[in-house]
Amino acid sequence: MESFSLILAIVVVTALAFDFTNGFHDTANAMATTISTGALKPKVAVAMSAVLNLVGAFLSVEVANTISKGLVDETGIRPEVIFAALVGAILWNLVTWLVGLPSSSSHALMGGLIGAAVASAGIGAVNGDVLVTKVLLPAVAAPIVAGVAALLASRMTYSLGRRADGKAAAKGYRAGQIASAGLVSLAHGTNDAQKTMGIITLALIAGGSLAPDSDPPVWVILGAGLAIALGTYLGGWRIIRTMGKGLTDLQPQQGFAAQTSAATVILASSHLGFSLSTTHSVSGAVMGAGLGRKGGVVRWSTATRMFVAWGLTLPAAALVAALAEWVCRLGDWGTALVAVFLVASSFAIWRISRREVVDHTNVVDTDPAAEAPGQPEPAGVVTTAMAAVSPPPAGVSDHLAATLPAPVTTADSKAPSAATPV
Numbered sequence: 001m002e003s004f005s006l007i008l009a010i011v012v013v014t015a016l017a018f019d020f021t022n023g024f025h026d027t028a029n030a031m032a033t034t035i036s037t038g039a040l041k042p043k044v045a046v047a048m049s050a051v052l053n054l055v056g057a058f059l060s061v062e063v064a065n066t067i068s069k070g071l072v073d074e075t076g077i078r079p080e081v082i083f084a085a086l087v088g089a090i091l092w093n094l095v096t097w098l099v100g101l102p103s104s105s106s107h108a109l110m111g112g113l114i115g116a117a118v119a120s121a122g123i124g125a126v127n128g129d130v131l132v133t134k135v136l137l138p139a140v141a142a143p144i145v146a147g148v149a150a151l152l153a154s155r156m157t158y159s160l161g162r163r164a165d166g167k168a169a170a171k172g173y174r175a176g177q178i179a180s181a182g183l184v185s186l187a188h189g190t191n192d193a194q195k196t197m198g199i200i201t202l203a204l205i206a207g208g209s210l211a212p213d214s215d216p217p218v219w220v221i222l223g224a225g226l227a228i229a230l231g232t233y234l235g236g237w238r239i240i241r242t243m244g245k246g247l248t249d250l251q252p253q254q255g256f257a258a259q260t261s262a263a264t265v266i267l268a269s270s271h272l273g274f275s276l277s278t279t280h281s282v283s284g285a286v287m288g289a290g291l292g293r294k295g296g297v298v299r300w301s302t303a304t305r306m307f308v309a310w311g312l313t314l315p316a317a318a319l320v321a322a323l324a325e326w327v328c329r330l331g332d333w334g335t336a337l338v339a340v341f342l343v344a345s346s347f348a349i350w351r352i353s354r355r356e357v358v359d360h361t362n363v364v365d366t367d368p369a370a371e372a373p374g375q376p377e378p379a380g381v382v383t384t385a386m387a388a389v390s391p392p393p394a395g396v397s398d399h400l401a402a403t404l405p406a407p408v409t410t411a412d413s414k415a416p417s418a419a420t421p422v
Contacts, residue, residue: 007335008207011079012200014086014342016227019196021093022105023053023231025239026192026278030184030232032243033255033286035363039174040181042237042360049185050233056189057197057225071110071135072117072202073125080328080335081120082203087342088112088321094349096309100238100358103309104277108317109195110135115318119325138269139277139310143284146265150285153257154292173252180259187266188278189228196224237358242306243283248290248298258282258289280310 030052031045040048089105089112096103110131117125157173197216200223204210210217216224250258262285266278283306290298324341327334 007079007083007332008203008209010335010339011083011086011203011207012223014083014090014339015196015200015203016223018086018090018093018105018109018199019193019224019227020231021090021097022109022192022196023050023228024234024236025093025097025103025105025231026188027232027236028102028239028243028282030181030188030259030282032240032282033250033258033289034177034181035240036243037174037177037250037252037255039177039252039255042240042363045181046233046360048182049188050229052182052185053189053193053232054225054229056186056191057193057221057228059186059190071127071130072113073121073127077117077125077202077206078120079203079207081116081325082113082199082206083335084116084119084325084328084338085109085112085321086199087324087338088115088317088319090342091320091345092313092317094346096313097236097238098349098353100242101306101309102239102243102279102283103306103313104139104279106192106195106277106279107135107139107310107313109199111314111317112321113199114314115321116325118318119322120329139280142265142269142277143280143287145284146262146281147284147288149261149264150254150258150288151292153261154254154289157253157257158293170252173256177252177256177259180256180263183263184259184266184278184282185232187263189225191266191269191278193224193228196227197221200224237360237363238353241358241363242302243286248286250286250289251293254289254293257292258285261285261288 027046027049030049031040031042034040035042035045086109089108092103092108092111093105114126114131194216197220200220201210201214201216204217204220205212205214259282262278262282265281265285269281287298287303324338327338330337
């Protein structure tokens with residue numbers, strides 16, 4: 001009984017550690033566009049997001065119940081299985097954070113839970129209908145819905161504000177962007193903090209400390225809220241850089257449209273109990289907003305890397321969790337071995353991250369992976385195509401005519417002579 005209580009305590013601590021990684025991994029969801037457009041200073045932004053994440057954790061338990069009562073069959077699930085699931089989720093979060101990719105912490109957790117449950121009790125331990133209707137379908141629909149909504153909202157915002165005073169409009173959009181960023185943070189706490197609540201509740205049920213079908217206790221809600229808030233405050237600066245600068249360039253109007261659209265999708269899904277990925281929603285909204293401005297583009301090489309990470313999240317976390325569960329099955333020393341591996345791997349990833357530090361002092365710098373000198377993004381092709389069919393803004397043609405020394409022919413542009421100004 002003593003060793004069983006020990007493993008249950010280890011599961012709770014590991015779940016809170018996952019919640020912490022979820023916080024700094026997903027800070028970009030709420031604050032990347034606000035920071036990149038200059039609406040808030042980086043440290044102020046993450047502090048505000050942390051507080052609202054904590055508040056959001058107390059607003060609902062619907063998503064927590066989806067995980068603790070619906071995704072896997074809680075009968076026959078041992079605490080070691082949940083521990084293995086958390087190991088897979090944490091390691092995937094850390095790897096994607098290291099490379100600055102906004103992957104889904106939610107799907108990492110789902111993948112880990114599915115892989116560990118299947119390794120322990122077989123494929124029948126997973127409730128397929130819940131997996132499809134409340135995890136997989138929302139994963140596909142969320143970025144599309146949020147992206148289309150943000151694209152339309154961006155175009156509407158530019159259209160309505162065309163005759164507005166420039167300075168007054170920019171100030172108003174920045175205020176709206178701060179408000180919408182707060183709404184995303186609140187939605188993130190409502191959705192993502194609950195996933196850890198659900199995991200801890202499932203572990204307590206598996207350990208006999210709670211009756212089946214119980215809601216999360218208050219101390220679980222508080223612990224999950226504090227863990228995700230602390231992780232948020234530390235800031236996932238690498239992913240904030242990718243979301244704010246590496247994916248597209250946003251103006252305050254677009255940032256406001258993106259965050260409002262994403263928050264609406266996330267809050268609606270939380271109310272319905274869908275275990276939605278806030279990362280998918282916000283990323284889709286950012287891309288939609290990027291295309292919503294005339295001449296705006298998305299850096300598709302960065303987006304492609306992000307899509308690949310999304311596709312790998314569930315199977316990669318599931319595979320690591322299944323291997324961890326197999327080792328844990330060897331007994332207490334196997335569980336200890338997995339715990340040591342988790343700590344050592346986490347430390348190694350952190351050490352690697354120190355080779356190129358990204359923090360609040362350089363987070364708004366352009367992502368070097370997105371725009372290497374001399375290596376323009378494929379988005380430049382899109383920009384050229386759009387420029388060819390779109391008339392330039394008023395005054396631009398005259399300005400260019402005044403600054404260019406002479407017309408340049410197509411032949412000259414291909415093979416400039418020594419006398420041609422550069």
